[in-house]
Amino acid sequence: MHWTLSSLAGAKWTTIGMPFFTFLLVYILLLVNYRQLNALLLGEELATTLGINLDRFRIFIILTINQIRH
Secondary structure, eight states: OTTTTTOOTTOOGGGOHHHHHHHHHHHHHHHHTHHHHHHHHTOHHHHHHTTOOHHHHHHHHHHHHHHHHO
16 A cells, blocks of 8 residues: 555565466466567457467456456
């Protein structure tokens, strides 16, 4: 909470564990899927022509993010 209010005065090193592992998991997820995400930046039609199964990729991302949040 202190970090979101731009103050690190109340932050403790013992509370960094969970945010760090969440960040690490999301970073690995993005690193593994960077090509699909970059193709989606070009548009859905072009991503489909590049061979990305959009339905499967969307379900994968939504389920993964849902599991990380809970």
